[in-house]
Amino acid sequence: MLPNILDVALAYDLQFNPKTYGKKESLAKCPFCKEDSNKRKKFYLSLNIDYQLYKCWYCAESGGVLDFEAKLSGRSFTEVKQKYFGKCQTPIHPAFGLDPYQLEKIGWKEYKRKSFKEFQEKKDEVFQDWENYVKKELVRNYALFMCIAHLENQLERRKELLIWFIKRCWDSTVPNMYEMIQDEFLKPEYARKEWAIEGMEIGRAAWKACIKTMDFEIENLLVYVIFADYFYRENKKAHPNKERATQNHLA
Structure with a gap:
């Protein structure tokens, strides 16, 4: 099971907008571009707790929760994935490694959301x-x-x-x-x-x-x-x- 993106953010001391914390779109200061660090009322980083995704609306840094932790910790994506899921003995099909933004570009985002079983069957396509x-x-x-x-x-x-x-x-x-x-x-x-x-x-x-x-x-x-x-x-x-x-x- 994927970690909660808010828990990851808290572990690395991200500063949240208290009015949005815990909501579907929680806002925080962006640790990547830091363009909002000196702007008291600005919070450019959006954390989506439904999909465990992040995106900065200023620098456009984005991705999933594992990628998020990898960038915050300085570790590789593989290391972070192994932290939560261990070493996978069976190779994972690369289609399952595509994030929602990538799937959206090729028209498969909604298809996966509506029918994951059929998505699995069409993974090569x-x-x-x-x-x-x-x-x-x-x-x-x-x-x-x-x-x-x-x-x-x-x-x-x-x-x-x-x-x-x-x-x-x-x-x-x-x-x-x-x-x-x-x-x-x-x-x-x-x-x-x-x-x-x-x-x-x-x-x-x-x-x-x-x-x-x-x-x-x-x-x-x-x-x-x-x-x-x-x-x-x-x-x-x-x-x-x-x-x-x-x-x-x-x-």
């Missing part, structure tokens, strides 16, 4: 949907990162966009997305993973559109990447042996 979602997010965000990195003659603009991009990755339900993208970017092109190569192709096409219009606004950059991604996949279907067909559409 669930995890496949999650893997597809993760790849799509990595590809598009790698393309965005490529475009930002190309702003070599606009250092202030690149710095501004990079800060925005890092926050975007932190807000994502894909764990460690920024670190994965950065690691792939630093590798030689031939050594990059498939999703990074796809993202590179899409990023090049989107960058051409940016250069053509001299438009580097965040909203439009996202649109260019989405269109480039769409054309990349359509070209891949029509020309499976052509790896660089995308660039011709936005050139």
Whole structure:
């Protein structure tokens, strides 16, 4: 049985809003960003006692109660899980490790809530949907990162966009997305993973559109990447042996 998230918070001396303590959504000072530490009436961290979830409405740090304790204690997620459940002899299917926010992104949150038995039967499909979602997010965000990195003659603009991009990755339900993208970017092109190569192709096409219009606004950059991604996949279907067909559409 999962620990009570309020008990975990109390064990690490979190400061609560007394008016909300014990309610479905209990509010506390956020120990991660600490943006509310000097604001007497502000409590940015929400603790949901029904689902044992937490989320900071300022820095967007979020997850389940085991993850919460892991971050507060500095221990690994595995160590915290073993503290409550011991060492599991039978491997747990990765679909059961997805939190409600991740399941919501792939359309399985309510399905699991309404019928856990059927969710168990479809666990392979669930995890496949999650893997597809993760790849799509990595590809598009790698393309965005490529475009930002190309702003070599606009250092202030690149710095501004990079800060925005890092926050975007932190807000994502894909764990460690920024670190994965950065690691792939630093590798030689031939050594990059498939999703990074796809993202590179899409990023090049989107960058051409940016250069053509001299438009580097965040909203439009996202649109260019989405269109480039769409054309990349359509070209891949029509020309499976052509790896660089995308660039011709936005050139």
